[in-house]
Amino acid sequence: MSHGSGGRAMAQLIDELFAPLLGNDYLAQGNDGSVMPLPDGPGRLVMATDAHVVSPLFFPGGDIGCLSVHGTINDVAVMGAKPLYLSASFILEEGFALADLKRIVESMAAAAKEAGVPVVTGDTKVVEQGKGDGVFISTTGVGWLPAGIELSGNRAAAGDAILVSGPIGDHGMAIMSQRESLAFESPIVSDTAALHGLVADLLASGVQVKVLRDPTRGGLGTTLNEIARQSGVGMMLQEARIPVQPAVAAACEFLGLDPLYCACEGRLIAIVAGEDKDKALAALQAHPQGTGAAIVGSVHEDPHHFVQMTTGFGGKRIVDWLTGEQLPRIC
Amino acid sequence: MNDLTLPLLCRRVRVRGLVQGVGYRPFVYRLAFELGLSGWVRNDAEGVDIEARGPAPLVERFIARLRAEAPELARVEAVEVREAEPERSLPGFLIVESRGGHASTAIGPDSALCHDCLEELFSPQDRRHRYAFTHCTHCGPRYSITRELPYDRARTSLAPFPQCPACTAEYADPHNRRFHAEANCCPDCGPQLRLLDAAGQPIAGDPVREAVRLLQAGKIVALKGYGGFHLACDARNGAAVAELRKRKHREEKPFAVMAANVASANALCALGGDEAGLLELPERSIVLLRKQDNTDTQLPGVAPGLQWLGLMLPYAPLHYLLFHAAAGEPEGLAWLAQAQDLVLVMTSANPGGEPLVTDNAEAVERLAGMADAFLCHDRDIVIRSDDSVIRCDEGGVQFLRRGRGQTPRPIKLKDEGPAVLAFGPYLKNTLCVVKGREAYLSQHIGDLDNVPTVNFLEETVAHLLHILDVEPQVIAHDLHPDFPSTRLAAAFAAERGIPAIAVAHHHAHIAAVLAETRYPKPVIGLALDGIGLGEDGGLWGGELLRVDGADCQRLGGLLPLQLPGxxxxxxxxxxxxxAALHALGRNGDIEAFVARRYPDQQGAGMIAEMLRKQLNCPPTSSLGRLFDAAAGLLGLRASQRFEAQAAMELEGRAHAWEERHGPAAPLTDGWNINNDGHLDLLPLLAWLGECDDADLGAARFHATLAAGLVHWAAAAAERANLSTLALGGGCLLNHLLSRDLRMGLQARGLAVLEARQAPPNDGGIALGQAWVARQSLGR
Ligand SMILES: [Fe+3]
Ligand SMILES: [Mg+2]
Ligand SMILES: [Zn+2]
Ligand SMILES: [Zn+2]
Structure with a gap:
């Protein structure tokens, strides 16, 4: 693919690569936009967008293609909505290998198909060599939020329980090990996945859900701090209950990183009414994506909105809200 | 005396300083009485106000003695005299009612029991024989029991204990040393000791005797002191010490001990110079003393592997009673001059790095599983303070930590200025309130990695502002955005609509020295430290700065090393x-080197790879980390159990070498100053990696480092046309380094400013922040 190649080349790319892989009735109409039906009944639309920039483009457990599908579906899903449609726009760097592009689009297509959420419109641009990093993918998702579901980062309240759907930090460490070609004893695989099925099961279980989030950049630590501040509450985590795969824990330990701040792409944070916590745990664990779920902490009143964690010897430390990098602070 | 031919004078005298709550008015009264003067004395908002009438020479003598003979705990800063018309013309001398809404200039620090009170404590005829809450106007707790000012009983934790008739009579008698002793009490009317078991249930019998029995049986007893609880055990009992370490989850960090007296201390450590005097000061700080050959055998596991032992003498009656019981309850004070066998480990009861436990119920709950018994009482601790820690070197006394016995004594500044509140650093946090020419550096707050310590910081801010009656006009804080202290500072300033000024960590280190030395001009600052955030976003810690008030210019730094992980x-x-090998361009040697020095250490290949790939390897110019590198290169230890452990071992080995061979010579060509002003010590590090005699290596490391720093700083001073150097930062607690720097710089004709009133480490940062904030307002 070369930059500035005319409409014919682009049409060829679309015909030969995107259409067969992503193809569906909407795309097939070939219009500038797509016309789609909405579900019946009272409800609202949810829309979310995410630009995906990841290095390396291919990593254990996934690639930028499926990541761009999962990421946006998850943003829609944690609002409590059922994701319906996606759009995708690609920015390709001149000279990017067609074979790699094909792999990425195949992965997107498979992810969209598995999730049952079609890509209904798209766009592709090519930029000069050196002005992109292979490929960037922006996706936008539209979902349907039935009446009666109200999830928001400001709804956590004292007495609520905090759950995660599985081990944290896998995605961040998988990316790092691939990017830096670090050889760990057991390979670490990204957790990237679409969470709307898990969310649907949790909501269907009748649990009073207050907040859902997917802890992507900044990880569990940053996401919980955001929620604590939005809701004006404090949180207390139990370190021993936070699931971390041994390989991730060992790698973090050695590299001097904290899994609390490592990104996840297929994990759900659920803040639910305290009395429903066991029910919520059971609902998560009954779903294949939630077998590793755990109750990791609780919400309490705190005018300072601190997120704290009880550690080994009964000590409690503050889980910081880092504004920047993890700066060393020893003095 | 009453020679009526002498001219009669009337003088009004204003005494300023720490003159309230220390027996100053009774002292004035007795002095006037002795000289036969008439007049009156009273407390007011500015200090003590006196009117003295009588023959001129006697009034003059009176005025001279107001400062010269002031009570032990008083700090007289000014005696201002003016002529005045008498306000009252009655004969005789009176103590009159305090005047002014908030009647105090200052509240005193907590102070050790005085000699007179000790005599009573151990004389069986006295009504306060073995009474644990005895004190007088010359001694006892102050800061820790005062809720607010003015300092009178109703505002202290003695409020729930009305005085009995005997105590009331003492309190009202100007000739009694308990005259206006606000916390005066006795066994009939005052607080009582209790001994509780691990479950909080009372243990029958005399609490002191039973507590000593438990201690002698190897048990761990929580003791309620002035500023908070200690965990105590028999320091001579290795098993008890090991058990305490296990329960406190404290592997190797040294414990401090309490010995009965100087004679007992002398049997443990060789006291030199002024150290006996330092131990006996009423502040009763922990004094770091150099161990002798058999100290570790006498006190197994107390401070293993270090050259220093932290030791303090008893300060509260409770402590004296324990030693007294262990000595068989002799009568009189003779036993207190003799060496006593009992030595107690005294470690702060601060589980999980949280603030010191102060409350009885809290003690039983928070120290569950740690203490076998609690020796406590019903006099509340209002404000907690950890023990102060000091050390003596060639340059005088140096603080490692300011706390009980020191706070809230102010540090005097050169100039007046707006009121400032500084929130301090992240580790070893203290805060600082500046009012007029006085800088009130708070007691040690702690590391702000947990919420109770952050809350303690907030409480102390409120308490100090309240008792000092200060409304800050400007706020100062660290440059690091994520510190809880920074966030509290920003919120505090926003609420009041006042400016908040961010101060770089090492600028503050140097500024703290300038503040206490009252040095008004630009200096070259050498900040030798752990890590702090620099102006350029870098991790600083070995910096050559030009500090001119609020302006700080970085002239150079140590050549950075990377921190793998x-x-x-x-x-x-x-x-x-x-990281040092990597910096030397010898990444490929890392695995072989680690295999040689640390045969059990895994992961050397991965560290080499992290360094090659710059993976979580932030660079730092910290001297603290350079010490770690030196210790690492000599093979001293793979990991540290407490802060600066490796650096302290390195210093210990250098000292040992020096004892045998005299001062080490610097390594020839051990350092370079490169074009961007970096001091590059890589040649020295390369040599250390090959050196198989760790004592020699440590000694030569210190000598070369000092020589390099002296050369570097002196050259910068010459270029900047400055002749004064300020030394700041935690590395200055290294005795050899600070000695060699001081001597080397002075030998080049430079004046050296050092931290003496505030700790040179992060405990002094808040003072520096406050000073910089004030300077920046003035510009
Ligand atoms: Fe520092
Ligand atoms: Mg998003
Ligand atoms: Zn006394
Ligand atoms: Zn009494």
């Missing part, structure tokens, strides 16, 4: 050794 590298000196 960030903060983790600071706990594992072998990682810094690897």
């Amino acid at each position: 960030g903060d983790r590298a600071a706990r594992e000196p072998w990682r810094l050794a690897a």
Whole structure:
């Protein structure tokens, strides 16, 4: 693919690569936009967008293609909505290998198909060599939020329980090990996945859900701090209950990183009414994506909105809200 | 005396300083009485106000003695005299009612029991024989029991204990040393000791005797002191000490001990110079003393592997009673001059790094599983304070930590200025309130990695502002955006609509020295430290600065080393050794080197790879980390159990070498100053990696480092046309380094400013922040 190649080349790319892989009735109409039906009944639309920039483009457990599908579906899903449609726009760097592009689009297509959420419109641009990093993918998702579901980062309240759907930090460490070609004893695989099925099961279980989030950049630590501040509450985590795969824990330990701040792409944070916590745990664990779920902490009143964690010897430390990098602070 | 031919004078005298709550008015009264003067004395908002009438020479003598003979705990700063018309013309001398809404200039620090009170404590005829809450106007707790000012009984934790007739009579008698002793009490009317078991149930019998029995049986007893609880055990009982370490989850960090008296201390450590005097000061700080050959045998496991032992003498009656019981309850004070066998480990009861436990119920709950018994009482601790820690070197006394016995004594500044509140650093946090020419550096607050310590910081801010009656006009804080102290500062300033000024950590280190030395001009600052955030976003810690008030210009830094694994590298000196090899261009040697020095250490290949790939390897110019690298290169230890452990061992080995061979010579060509002003010590590090005599290596490391720093700083001073150097930062607690720097710089004709009133480490940062904030307002 070369930059500035005319409409014919682009049409060829679309015909030969995107259409067969992503193809569906909407795309097939070939219009500038797509016309789609909405579900019946009272409800609202949810829309979310995410630009995906990841290095390396291919990593254990996934690639930028499926990541761009999962990421946006998850943003829609944690609002409590059922994701319906996606759009995708690609920015390709001149000279990017067609074979790699094909792999990425195949992965997107498979992810969209598995999730049952079609890509209904798209766009592709090519930029000069050196002005992109292979490929960037922006996706936008539209979902349907039935009446009666109200999830928001400001709804956590004292007495609520905090759950995660599985081990944290896998995605961040998988990316790092691939990017830096670090050889760990057991390979670490990204957790990237679409969470709307898990969310649907949790909501269907009748649990009073207050907040859902997917802890992507900044990880569990940053996401919980955001929620604590939005809701004006404090949180207390139990370190021993936070699931971390041994390989991730060992790698973090050695590299001097904290899994609390490592990104996840297929994990759900659920803040639910305290009395429903066991029910919520059971609902998560009954779903294949939630077998590793755990109750990791609780919400309490705190005018300072601190997120704290009880550690080994009964000590409690503050889980910081880092504004920047993890700066060393020893003095 | 009453020679009526002498001219009669009437003088009004204003005494300023720490003159309230210390027996100053009774002292004035007795002095006037002795000289036969008439007049009156009263407290007011500015200090003590006196009117003295009588023959001129006697009034003059009176005025001279107001300062010269002031009570032990008083700090007279000014005696201002003017002529005046008499306000009252009655004969005789009176103590009159305090005047002014808030009647105090200052509240005193907590102070050890005085000699007179000790005599009573151990005379069986006295009504306060073995009474644990005895004190007088010359001694006893102050800061820790005062809720607010003015300092009178109703505002202290003695409020719930009305005085009995006997105590009331003492309190009202100007000739009695308990005259206006606000916390006066006796066994009939005052607080009582209780001994509780691990479950909080009372243990029958005399609490002191039973507590001593438990201690002698190897048990761990929580003791309620002035500023908070200690965990105590028999320091001579290795098993008890090991058990305390296990329960406190404290592997190797040294414990401080309490010995009965100087004679007992002398049997443990060789006291030199002024150290006996320092131990006996009423502040009763922990004094770091050099161990002797058999100290570790006498006190197994108390401070293993270090050259220093932290030791303090008893300060509260409770402590004296324990030693007294262990000595068989002799009568009189003779036993207190003799060496006593009992030595107690006294470690702060601060589980999980949280603030000191102060409350009885809280003690039973928070110290569950740690203490076998609690020796406590019903006099509340209002404000907690950890023990102060000091050390004496060639340059005088140096603080490692300011706390009980020191706070809230102010540090005097050169100039007046707006009121400032500084929120301090992240580790070893203290805060600082500046009012007029006085800087009130708070007691040690702690590391702000947990919420109770952050809350303690907030409480102390409110308490100090309240008792000092200060409304800050400007706020100062660290440059690091994520510190809880920074966030509290920003919120505090926003609420009041006042400016908040961010101060770089090492600028503050130097500024703290300028503040206490009242040095008004630009200096070259040498900040030798752990890590702090620099103006350029870098991790600083070995910096050459030009500090001119609020302006701080970086002239150079140590050549950076990388921290493979960030903060983790600071706990594992072998990682810094690897970083040094990498910096020397010898990444390929890392695995072989680690295999040679640390045969059991895994992961050297991965560290080499992290360094090659710059993976979580932030660079730092910290001297603290350079010490770690040196210790790592010599093979001293792979990991540290407490802060600066490796650096302290390195210093210990250098000292040992010096004892045998005299001062080491610097390594020839051990350092370079490169074009961007970096001091590059890589040649020295390369040599250390090959050196198999760790004592020699340590000695030569210190000597070369000092020589390089002296040369570097002196050259910068010459270029900047300055002749004064300020030394700041935690590395100055290294005795050899500070000695060699001081001598080397002075030998080049430079004046050296050092931290003496505030700690040179992060405990002094708040003072520096406050000073910079004030300077920046003035510009
Ligand atoms: Fe520092
Ligand atoms: Mg998003
Ligand atoms: Zn006394
Ligand atoms: Zn009494």
